[in-house]
Amino acid sequence: MSKSKLDIIDKVLEACYKYNPDALFVMSLMHQYEERGSLSKKQLEGLLAKASKVPDMPANWLATLEATIHKMHTRAKDPATAGKPLFEKDEALGDKMEAILQKYPAHKRVVFLFEKYNRNEVMSPLEKTEIEKFHKLLIR
Known part of the structure; x- marks a missing residue:
């Protein structure tokens, strides 16, 4: 000084x-x-x-x-924010799989994808479109 x-x-x-x-x-x-x-x-x-x-x-x-x-400068800390969950279940997709399995309980691919859905695993866009396609073809 x-x-x-x-x-x-x-x-x-x-x-x-x-x-x-x-x-x-x-x-x-x-x-x-x-x-x-x-x-x-x-x-x-x-x-x-x-x-x-x-x-x-x-x-x-x-x-x-x-x-x-x-x-003098004041150091302000941002308040802690609750982060969004890493995975959110797509309820509409789950409902479509349940509808398919109601009508065709032995459909292997849908059974596999439904198990994956129930384990909260991330589903690829390809798998989602597959379910959409099955629902469109099998449930009307």
């Missing part, structure tokens, strides 16, 4: 420390500020909360600290 620029954060930290020298939170922030040269947005918000309780804290320091906080 440049020497010519006023370091409001340091001044606020010192004022908070003078007001309550036993405050562990303020001491921790002072140590971290000396080590890294900066504080996170959450830490600065906590410092602002502590500093606003100090009776003789200059209002312009608080305003500058608040402006510094508002300038």
